[in-house]
Amino acid sequence: MPQTHNKASLTAVEYCLPDRVLTNEDIAAAHPEWSVEKIYEKTGICRRHIAAEGETAADLAFRAAEALLDRTGCPREEIDLLVLCTQTPDYALPTTACVLQHRLGLPTTCAAFDYNLGCSGFVYGLAIVKSMLEGGQASKALLLTADTYSKWLSPDDKGVLTIFGDGAAATLVELVDAPDSEPPLGPFVYGTDGGGFDRLIVPGSGARPIREEDCARMGEGRPKDRLFMDGPEIFTFTIRTVPRTVKALLARAACTLKDLDLIVYHQANAYILEYLRNRSKIPVEKFVVELEGKGNTVSSTIPIALRDIEMQGRLKPGMRLALVAFGVGYSWAAGLIRWHGRAN
Amino acid sequence: MRLVAVSCCVPRNSVSAEAVYERFGQEEVQKIVRNSGVRARRIVAPSVTTSDLCFESAQALLDASGWDRSSIDAVVFVTQTPDYGIPATSHILQDRLGLSDRTFCFDVNLGCTGFTHGLLLGEGLLDGLGMNRVLVLVGDTTSRSCSQWDRSVCLLFGDAGGAVLLEREGPQQVAGRVWGADGSGALFIQRPASGFRHQATAESFVLKETEGGNRRSDMDTVMDGAQIFNFTIKRVPPMVNDVLAKAEWTADEVDAFVFHQANKFIIDYLRRKLKVPAEKAPTCLEEFGNTSSASIPLTMVTRMREQLEAGPAKLVLVGFGVGLSWSSVAMQTEGVRVLPLIEV
Amino acid sequence: MTKAEFIEELAIILNEDPENVKPETEVESLAGWDSTGLLGVIALLDGDLGVSVDVDGLRDCRTVGDLVDLASVKLD
Numbered sequence: 050m051p052q053t054h055n056k057a058s059l060t061a062v063e064y065c066l067p068d069r070v071l072t073n074e075d076i077a078a079a080h081p082e083w084s085v086e087k088i089y090e091k092t093g094i095c096r097r098h099i100a101a102e103g104e105t106a107a108d109l110a111f112r113a114a115e116a117l118l119d120r121t122g123c124p125r126e127e128i129d130l131l132v133l134c135t136q137t138p139d140y141a142l143p144t145t146a147c148v149l150q151h152r153l154g155l156p157t158t159c160a161a162f163d164y165n166l167g168c169s170g171f172v173y174g175l176a177i178v179k180s181m182l183e184g185g186q187a188s189k190a191l192l193l194t195a196d197t198y199s200k201w202l203s204p205d206d207k208g209v210l211t212i213f214g215d216g217a218a219a220t221l222v223e224l225v226d227a228p229d230s231e232p233p234l235g236p237f238v239y240g241t242d243g244g245g246f247d248r249l250i251v252p253g254s255g256a257r258p259i260r261e262e263d264c265a266r267m268g269e270g271r272p273k274d275r276l277f278m279d280g281p282e283i284f285t286f287t288i289r290t291v292p293r294t295v296k297a298l299l300a301r302a303a304c305t306l307k308d309l310d311l312i313v314y315h316q317a318n319a320y321i322l323e324y325l326r327n328r329s330k331i332p333v334e335k336f337v338v339e340l341e342g343k344g345n346t347v348s349s350t351i352p353i354a355l356r357d358i359e360m361q362g363r364l365k366p367g368m369r370l371a372l373v374a375f376g377v378g379y380s381w382a383a384g385l386i387r388w389h390g391r392a393n
Numbered sequence: 394m395r396l397v398a399v400s401c402c403v404p405r406n407s408v409s410a411e412a413v414y415e416r417f418g419q420e421e422v423q424k425i426v427r428n429s430g431v432r433a434r435r436i437v438a439p440s441v442t443t444s445d446l447c448f449e450s451a452q453a454l455l456d457a458s459g460w461d462r463s464s465i466d467a468v469v470f471v472t473q474t475p476d477y478g479i480p481a482t483s484h485i486l487q488d489r490l491g492l493s494d495r496t497f498c499f500d501v502n503l504g505c506t507g508f509t510h511g512l513l514l515g516e517g518l519l520d521g522l523g524m525n526r527v528l529v530l531v532g533d534t535t536s537r538s539c540s541q542w543d544r545s546v547c548l549l550f551g552d553a554g555g556a557v558l559l560e561r562e563g564p565q566q567v568a569g570r571v572w573g574a575d576g577s578g579a580l581f582i583q584r585p586a587s588g589f590r591h592q593a594t595a596e597s598f599v600l601k602e603t604e605g606g607n608r609r610s611d612m613d614t615v616m617d618g619a620q621i622f623n624f625t626i627k628r629v630p631p632m633v634n635d636v637l638a639k640a641e642w643t644a645d646e647v648d649a650f651v652f653h654q655a656n657k658f659i660i661d662y663l664r665r666k667l668k669v670p671a672e673k674a675p676t677c678l679e680e681f682g683n684t685s686s687a688s689i690p691l692t693m694v695t696r697m698r699e700q701l702e703a704g705p706a707k708l709v710l711v712g713f714g715v716g717l718s719w720s721s722v723a724m725q726t727e728g729v730r731v732l733p734l735i736e737v
Numbered sequence: 738m739t740k741a742e743f744i745e746e747l748a749i750i751l752n753e754d755p756e757n758v759k760p761e762t763e764v765e766s767l768a769g770w771d772s773t774g775l776l777g778v779i780a781l782l783d784g785d786l787g788v789s790v791d792v793d794g795l796r797d798c799r800t801v802g803d804l805v806d807l808a809s810v811k812l813d
Contacts, residue, residue, distance in 0.1 A: 105589045131574075136481075141587035142473045142538070142614065143579045144502040147716040151576030161574040161718065162510060165481040165500035173499055176522060177514070184521030186513060186570065200589055201479065237522070239497040241468075243488030246480050254478035256442045256534055276479065378484040380498065428773045545772060605771070619775045620792045626783050662780055 057182040057190075058225040058233030058389045059175065062356040063117035064218040065109045066098035066343060067197075073211075080207050088211050093319020097214030097344030100197040106137045107145045109217035110195035111152050117219040118153070123189070125154050130187035131161040132178060134170035134194045134348045136377075137201070138163055149193070160187070167249070168315045168376025170194055170348030171218075172237070172384050175372075178222045179234045192220040194348035201251055203275040212318055214344030218352035225389060236301045237384040238294060245286055245379035248279040283376070287321055291375050292328045298371060298383040306331060309385075310368040311358070315375055316340035316350035348374075355388075364388055394516040395563040398458060398730035399701075401555040401687060401694040402449040403435040405736040407680075410548060417544045425548050430657025434551030434682035436536045441737070443474045444482045446554025446687075447530035448489055449735050454528075454556050455490065457732055463493040466524035469514055470500045471507035471531045471686050473715070474538060486530065497524070504582070505653045505714025506572075507531045507686025508555070512710070512722050513570055519561040527559045533685035538584055540609035542600060546616055549656060551682030555690035566727070569640030571632050572720035581620040582715045586611035621714070625659055629713050630666050632721050636709060640723035644669065647723075648706045649697060653713055654678040654688035663711075686712075694734050701729040738786065739813050740805055746785070747804060750777035760802035778804065786811040 073085040073095055089095060100109065110133060118125060131153075133146040140148075146161035155161075166173050171194050178190045195217035202209050227233050247266055252259050253274040267277045291314075299305060306312070312331050314322055319338060326336045339354040346353060351372050358364040368388045375381035410426045410433065417425075426432060437446070447470065455462055468490075470483035483498035497518065503510050511529040518524045532554030539546040586597035597611040609615060637644060650669050652660050654676060664674050675696035677688070684691050689710055693701060700706055705727050713719040738746075748755040751769030764770045769777075778795065782788040788811050798804050805812070 107590070136479045138502065138588045139590035140583055140585075141478075141502070142504060142584045143582060143715045144473075144504075144718070145588070146502075147574045147576040147718060148579045149576065150574045151579060157573045157575045159574060160510070160513075160572040160720070161576065161716070163502035165475065165478070165502065167479065167481075173497070176497070177499070177517070180517035180521030181514075182521065184517040184519075186517055186521075186572075197589060200592065235522075238495070240494055241484050241487045241492075241496045241498045242494050243484035243486065243498075246477075246485045246488070249480060250477060251479045252477070255476045255482070256474040256537060257444075257476035258440060377480045378498070380481070380484055382497075424773060428776070617792075618772050619779060619795070622776050623779050623783075623790050623792050626779070627789070658776060658780075662784065666784060 055183055055224055056227035056232055057179040057222055058227065059220055059222050059386055060389050061117060061121045061221045062218060062352045063113050063120060064216060064349060064353045064356055065113040065116065066216045067100040067104055067109060069099045069101055070096050071099050072096050076207065076211055083207060091320060092211050094211065094340055094344045096342045098216060099199045100215040105139050106135050106195035106197045106217060107139045107149055109215065110193040110219065111149060113217045113219035114153055114191055114193060117221060121221060123221060126156050127189045128155050128191055129159050130178065130181055130190035131155060131159055132174060132190065132192055133163045134166055134174050135163055135196055136165055136167055137197045166380060167347050168317065169374040169378065169380040169382050171351045172372050172374040172382040175222065175234055175384060176237050176382065182222065182224055189223045192222055194218050194352060196347040196349065198276065198347055201276040203272055208280055209276055209278050212345045214346050216343060216346035216349045216353060218349040220352050231387060233387045233389055235384055237382060238297045238301055240290065240294060240381040242379040248282045249377040251276050284321060286379055287375055288324065288328065290381055291325050291373060294381055294383050295329050295373060298385065302385050308369065309335065309371050311335055311337055311364065312371045312373065313337040313351055313354050314373045316354060317345055317376065394519050395560045395566050396724065396726050396729050397558040397560050398454050398732065399555065399557045399690050399693050400450040400454045400732040400735065401553060401691045402446040402735040402737060403553045403681060404437045404441065406436050406438065407433045408436050409433040413548065421544065422548065425544060428658050429549055430679055431549055431682045432679050435553065437534050437552045442476050443472045443532045443534050443554055444476050444486055446532050447556055448486060449737055450554050450556035451490055451528055451530055453732050453735055454558050457730065458558060462491050465492050465496060465526050465528050467497040467518050467527045468492065469511055469527065469529045471503050471511045471529065472500065472533055473502055473504050474533045475500050503715065503718065504533065504685045505655065506712035506716065506718045506720045508689045509710050509712035509720035509722050510572060513572060513720065515559045516567055519559060525561050529557050529559060531555045531686035531690065535614065535685055538614050540600060540613040542608035543613065545607055545618065546614050549683050551684050553681060553684035553687035553691050555687040557690060566724045567722060568642065568725060569636040569723035571636045571639065574716050574718045578620060578624055578717040581617045581717065582614065584612060584614050622659060624717055625713050626662060628719050629663055629711060632719055633667055633709060633711060636721040636723045642707060642723060646707060647673065647709050649700065650674045650709045650711060651689050651692050652711045654683055654692060655714060656683060694731055698731040701726060701731050704728060743805060743808055743812055744801060746781055747778065747801065750774060750781060758801055760800065760805060762801045764798055764801060782808055
């Protein structure tokens with residue numbers, strides 16, 4: 050079998066959640082129209098973690114990365130690529146990844162930049178990092194995903210308050226030996242539909258002056274500097290797009306669900322996960338649902354779920370997984386990974 | 394990777410240095426212009442954003458190329474002035490440009506090094522992921538994130554957007570590449586309250602008196618010119634020598650060194666230090682100012698069209714700045730299609 | 738470059754009559770000691786003398802003599 054030293058692999062994940070917890074009881078106390086049971090029924094979430102004032106996504110990413118470097122013993126001087134996926138950076142200028150490069154004590158030979166994606170961010174991130182490693186531009190990368198969506202939420206918007214949680218994950222991707230026939234990362238399929246840009250948006254969050262047409266779906270009186278999410282539209286997009294994306298991935302990889310050990314979707318909410326599982330006829334035992342205690346942590350849901358199932362012993366080296374991410378943009382991506390995992 | 398074509402778009406509105414004689418004093422402005430070399434800058438209308446400028450550039454490129462739009466595999470939008478923090482702007486561009494729904498799209502947060510980093514990202518997508526065609530879009534509307542009462546920045550920065558088409562087919566044009574980051578200087582150029590490190594309040598938009606009688610708010614760009622200059626002269630000459638060594642080129646055989654158009658003082662200094670004659674270091678900052686990540690493609694479009702279209706050209710592209718970050722690409726281009734400058 | 742030559746170069750960069758620039762001269766009193774002048778001094782130290790500049794240390798200089806001290810390792 051042809052061997053090569055130049056295949057990118059995901060070898061370890063750590064994550065960090067802020068200390069403060071927002072429970073269903075807390076939400077029900079502030080919004081008596083919703084009961085604790087109803088919130089859980091609609092979302093499958095009991096608790097979300099919320100960043101403190103003055104605590105940013107980059108702080109969470111820093112702690113996750115420190116934990117990852119400590120646990121793996123990976124020498125910092127060997128990291129030559131740091132990418133941060135965030136929609137809640139420390140600054141619009143400079144790129145927050147450079148701030149983290151310094152905080153983490155990484156060498157100046159390490160390239161660092163932020164990229165902006167949401168729910169689809171981890172799978173795209175794996176693809177970007179794979180492209181740099183297998184394209185010969187780097188050899189060891191830290192892929193950080195981090196968001197504090199809580200800071201974008203309106204306290205009156207219980208629809209989003211119940212779903213989103215803050216958190217960060219740090220993933221080590223490095224070059225390993227692997228046969229050409231079984232790449233540790235890939236194949237991938239990607240998708241974009243910018244026509245859906247205004248279904249999950251903070252209209253006043255960038256350089257575009259607020260325009261009526263961008264806010265048409267929001268309705269009267271909604272603050273333009275807060276997150277707006279069109280739940281029904283996003284649900285429609287998801288059920289229209291995700292099942293065929295999974296099909297496309299399996300076709301690209303020339304395999305079936307039977308050949309996969311586990312399937313990890315972006316942990317949007319339990320309701321939609323169950324719907325999608327049924328649609329694609331994925332057996333319960335292969336389907337990962339790990340959002341009860343964390344909520345939807347945007348681009349970190351998949352790496353957090355991976356670390357959780359690894360710690361539970363459910364994820365073992367050699368396993369083949371499909372990762373399926375979808376959401377804001379609209380943007381979606383799916384990819385196969387073979388879990389190489391380190392011993393600890 | 395092959396550089397197929399380049400296009401840029403700038404606002405028609407040109408503001409000369411003379412226009413602010415009254416505000417800052419003629420002598421003072423003339424002194425600044427002597428140092429920076431920027432006699433005029435292009436400034437966008439309030440409703441126009443970087444993505445609009447990049448849209449025009451990309452639209453022209455795609456029309457001129459005659460390529461089927463569905464053959465574009467990826468869009469990388471490099472900017473520090475995106476339309477929104479949520480969602481990413483590259484999705485909106487996918488929709489506006491009529492690209493396929495299988496396109497790989499993401500925004501990257503970088504400034505001065507945006508083009509050279511963008512080329513390396515594009516190369517990674519082509520070589521590492523086996524894509525065929527990538528669109529890299531760059532630019533900023535920095536005028537809108539500078540205080541017009543701060544002569545240390547407002548006389549320097551102009552607005553522009555650029556686009557390049559990259560293709561895998563054909564000879565490998567990239568001969569050498571170097572990049573790096575040093576976040577210890579991250580705050581030497583920053584917009585303090587532009588993210589979540591110092592979350593903006595009403596107070597953040599208030600102009601405050603600062604050194605030298607300048608006025609700026611915490612949302613405005615603040616730059617420590619001396620530290621940036623010092624960083625540049627330390628990092629850039631070794632980087633250029635490094636990329637020449639990797640390419641196995643001598644400085645003499647290089648046809649053009651295209652520097653990020655930071656300011657005349659810096660470029661002259663670098664030129665002298667690297668012993669590059671003026672005719673081999675084209676500049677466009679006199680007419681357009683420092684146009685962030687668009688400055689290198691803008692120099693190509695406005696100063697190098699004949700040279701690039703005529704035949705083979707050995708280029709060293711040099712990016713340095715915000716982050717702090719740096720990158721350089723040595724590439725031998727061949728018959729690049731250079732579109733005339735678009736003005737809106 | 739000698740110390741005297743260095744002071745002369747400084748004077749040129751800072752748009753001062755060299756007669757008026759002595760080691761005890763306070764930098765703040767020099768008309769050209771501003772953001773532009775600072776760049777010129779950095780360029781002189783780095784380019785002409787090959788001195789590695791620390792900008793904070795440069796900003797701490799009170800007199801022309803302090804600037805000479807920064808460069809002294811490379812001056813005759």
